Amino acid sequence: MSTITLRVFRGDHTGGEFRDYEVETAPGMVVLDAIHAIQKEQDPSLACRWNCKAAKCGSCSGEVNGKPKLLCKARIDELPNDQPIVVTPIKTFPVIRDLVSDVSWNYDVAKQIEPLKLADEGSTEPLRMQQIDIDRIQEFRKCIECFLCQDVCHVLRDGDRQDLFFGPRHMVRFAALEMHPLDTADRRPLLKETAGIGTCNITKCCTEVCPEHIHITDNAIIPLKERVADLYFDPIQRLFRRR
Amino acid sequence: MSNYETFEYDVLVIGAGGAGLRAVIGAVEKGCKVGVVTKSLLGKAHTVMAEGGAAAALANYDTEDGWKVHFRDTMRGGKFLNNWRTVEIFAKEAPERILELERYGAVFDRTPEGLISQRAFGGHKYRRLAHVGDRTGLELIRTLQDKAVSLGFDCHMETTLTRLLTDDGRVVGAFGYRRVDGQYVVFRAKAIVLATGGFGRMYKFTSNSWESTGDGVGMAFDAGAELQDMEMVQFHPTGMIWPPGMRGILVTEGVRGDGGVLKNGKGDRFMFDHVPDFFRDETADTPEEAARWVDDKRNNRRPPELLPRDVVARAIFKEVGANRGSEHGGAYLDISHKGADYIKKKLPSMYDQFLHLGDVDITKQPMEVYPTIHYAMGGIAADPDTCATSLPGLYAAGEVAAGLHGANRLGGNSLTDILVFGRRAGEAAGEFASGNAHGTVPAEQIEQETDILMRPLSGGDGVSPYEIQTELQEAMQKGAMIARTEESLNEALAKVIELQGKLNDIRVPGDTRFNPGWNAARDARFMLTSSEVLIRSALERKESRGGHWRLDFPEEDAFWSKHNIIAKLEGDLLKLEPRPVPQIPSELEEILKD
Numbered sequence: 001m002s003t004i005t006l007r008v009f010r011g012d013h014t015g016g017e018f019r020d021y022e023v024e025t026a027p028g029m030v031v032l033d034a035i036h037a038i039q040k041e042q043d044p045s046l047a048c049r050w051n052c053k054a055a056k057c058g059s060c061s062g063e064v065n066g067k068p069k070l071l072c073k074a075r076i077d078e079l080p081n082d083q084p085i086v087v088t089p090i091k092t093f094p095v096i097r098d099l100v101s102d103v104s105w106n107y108d109v110a111k112q113i114e115p116l117k118l119a120d121e122g123s124t125e126p127l128r129m130q131q132i133d134i135d136r137i138q139e140f141r142k143c144i145e146c147f148l149c150q151d152v153c154h155v156l157r158d159g160d161r162q163d164l165f166f167g168p169r170h171m172v173r174f175a176a177l178e179m180h181p182l183d184t185a186d187r188r189p190l191l192k193e194t195a196g197i198g199t200c201n202i203t204k205c206c207t208e209v210c211p212e213h214i215h216i217t218d219n220a221i222i223p224l225k226e227r228v229a230d231l232y233f234d235p236i237q238r239l240f241r242r243r
Numbered sequence: 244m245s246n247y248e249t250f251e252y253d254v255l256v257i258g259a260g261g262a263g264l265r266a267v268i269g270a271v272e273k274g275c276k277v278g279v280v281t282k283s284l285l286g287k288a289h290t291v292m293a294e295g296g297a298a299a300a301l302a303n304y305d306t307e308d309g310w311k312v313h314f315r316d317t318m319r320g321g322k323f324l325n326n327w328r329t330v331e332i333f334a335k336e337a338p339e340r341i342l343e344l345e346r347y348g349a350v351f352d353r354t355p356e357g358l359i360s361q362r363a364f365g366g367h368k369y370r371r372l373a374h375v376g377d378r379t380g381l382e383l384i385r386t387l388q389d390k391a392v393s394l395g396f397d398c399h400m401e402t403t404l405t406r407l408l409t410d411d412g413r414v415v416g417a418f419g420y421r422r423v424d425g426q427y428v429v430f431r432a433k434a435i436v437l438a439t440g441g442f443g444r445m446y447k448f449t450s451n452s453w454e455s456t457g458d459g460v461g462m463a464f465d466a467g468a469e470l471q472d473m474e475m476v477q478f479h480p481t482g483m484i485w486p487p488g489m490r491g492i493l494v495t496e497g498v499r500g501d502g503g504v505l506k507n508g509k510g511d512r513f514m515f516d517h518v519p520d521f522f523r524d525e526t527a528d529t530p531e532e533a534a535r536w537v538d539d540k541r542n543n544r545r546p547p548e549l550l551p552r553d554v555v556a557r558a559i560f561k562e563v564g565a566n567r568g569s570e571h572g573g574a575y576l577d578i579s580h581k582g583a584d585y586i587k588k589k590l591p592s593m594y595d596q597f598l599h600l601g602d603v604d605i606t607k608q609p610m611e612v613y614p615t616i617h618y619a620m621g622g623i624a625a626d627p628d629t630c631a632t633s634l635p636g637l638y639a640a641g642e643v644a645a646g647l648h649g650a651n652r653l654g655g656n657s658l659t660d661i662l663v664f665g666r667r668a669g670e671a672a673g674e675f676a677s678g679n680a681h682g683t684v685p686a687e688q689i690e691q692e693t694d695i696l697m698r699p700l701s702g703g704d705g706v707s708p709y710e711i712q713t714e715l716q717e718a719m720q721k722g723a724m725i726a727r728t729e730e731s732l733n734e735a736l737a738k739v740i741e742l743q744g745k746l747n748d749i750r751v752p753g754d755t756r757f758n759p760g761w762n763a764a765r766d767a768r769f770m771l772t773s774s775e776v777l778i779r780s781a782l783e784r785k786e787s788r789g790g791h792w793r794l795d796f797p798e799e800d801a802f803w804s805k806h807n808i809i810a811k812l813e814g815d816l817l818k819l820e821p822r823p824v825p826q827i828p829s830e831l832e833e834i835l836k837d
Binding site: 012026027028029030033039040041043044045046047048049050051052053054055056057058059073075096097098100102103104107110111114115116118123124125126127128129130131134137138141142143144145176177180 | 283284285286287288289291292301339342343345346347348350352353356357358359360375376378380381382385389390392393398400423452453454485486487488489492493592595596599600601602707708709713751752753756757758759760761763
């Protein structure tokens, strides 16, 4: 039985330190298994979020050797074994304790997005939609709200400009609604103004970290940018627009 | 006097899975001010783990389907221990709840006509499960979450409630702590909906997350509510076995619904040898017929792999016991013959899960599976129409409630359960709240509870809560798993009682701020309570039925076929009593004969 060293951040928003823990490895082990082993055998007070342990709920987001990952999907045997595995909380949001960050901002932002609006509201008739017309929004609805995309977004992470941009997670939500075949709401003004889609400079970092492999930049953000551009910047449309 | 924050609501919903969120919508639509408490972040509840679909007789493919067939299938699957009225409401209302969900924004897979596609599943006569690939639960919870948020409610995330507050028998509030900062919180409410899910964490190999510690059942029991059929838990036939860290994680029944077959270590397709007479007429006799069924469901009978879950789980258990197990002591589940394109389209999350976490490419290789604890059919006794419990002001919906599933739940019925009864519980609680004022919060109950909560932080050496948890899980796995005997159950019970004696000796380091060890200390009490009731009920039911298999009483029993087991706290004593299953009206009984 071999062992590995986990170097885990312990602390809160006021500061903290890294502590090393030796953990016995097992076949197929993931970083979350190692965190659980520490809680069970060494320090029950080590704080970490998790739920499903099968990459379906998006609770256990963290950074492993500096890379945003779901801890339940981060295989130990895919990491370098000659150095400690560094585990830190996601950086973009304030740390509550150890590996747990305060992601509540995301839930506040979500409240501002208008939900699905059907033309025949109040009816109870079954909806008619063809599979081919919903394939693209089903991709967006795979989102598990792990907020790893929010964690790597340059506007949110490096610029710290949560006042300017809702971030990739919410662009995906916008896309699922705007491209719904039966939706009648227009969220483009919100996208342009408060949600700040113009601040995204399409570096695709969000797409790279998405554990659900959603093509966030190509399939959600760029088409939304085009819709906003059509409304506000199309010179021909501008001629016909009154306001 | 303890220091705590107080919140006031007309209706408090405890639990933010599908049942809780649907209850929120129901109560808000009744004009109530609603608060929700969840142990996790919003949208992370166990509902996301549901994969296969939500059963409703929409009859989009099979026009012969209707509520009566769904009623029949659910009663038969539950071995008639179900409350007929609960099942009737369920089967009748299921289609409208699914269609309503679509109007909230759920995007189900479609039929060629553009309607909701439906998948075949174990125990359902027709294709009945509305689904989104193999991530239907995520679709449900996100849809309900967005809908509830758009209506407006207060969400208290990462907050654990540990005691229901009662005033002269009526539930008037709840008490607990915020996990983030350890702050004690009191919720005053005119009515409370419990939607806390199950208690499968008491077993070693489980498909349940850390949350499923039986808090809802435990709090209701402590407050004097009646529990029902607690011995009835479901072992899902196909949990992962390998690697060790993934043991118990669910493999959706959709694999079998979409053509996957089970084989033992010798390569035999053993399910043909395990077909009970009760289901023989509707099950294929040969692999040829079973294979044809996948593409032509009208003219062929279903494969034996799609028998109800209790039957399949027992079959795997028996094969392994007869030394015909797979490499790591389970069975092989193989769908590779359907081809990579089909599998990636129908089962994308299973493909991903096995490839990245299990080193198995399911488009080329079989999966290895073994039964894993999955679901609690038993729980809090609830009225079929209103979800009212035996305590005034307290309602229960979803997995925490008992009555719908009887002795065995059919796959796909739980996602619909949470919609149908989440709504009914929310609306009934809302009506109760409109007719009743706030009660008085009893200070002495809060004092007692803070004493219990603070004890693990009182310093000195003691027992680790994880040690209690591990020992309990070992004992339950050994004594109260699929195959039970009086002896095995008594051994598990002795362990539970021994561990209960250690509860006051639990000590953890740190303070009350986001401290999993401290949280686990309180959870252990609930786990032991639900374990004790489960075992005592299982000892009482001297027969085999559905999820409850007694090796020492292998047959069904005439008396127990007509009785539920009710468990209740009287003073400090746990009282069990058999209670007659409500008599089914003759017109519904006719349906069962088909």
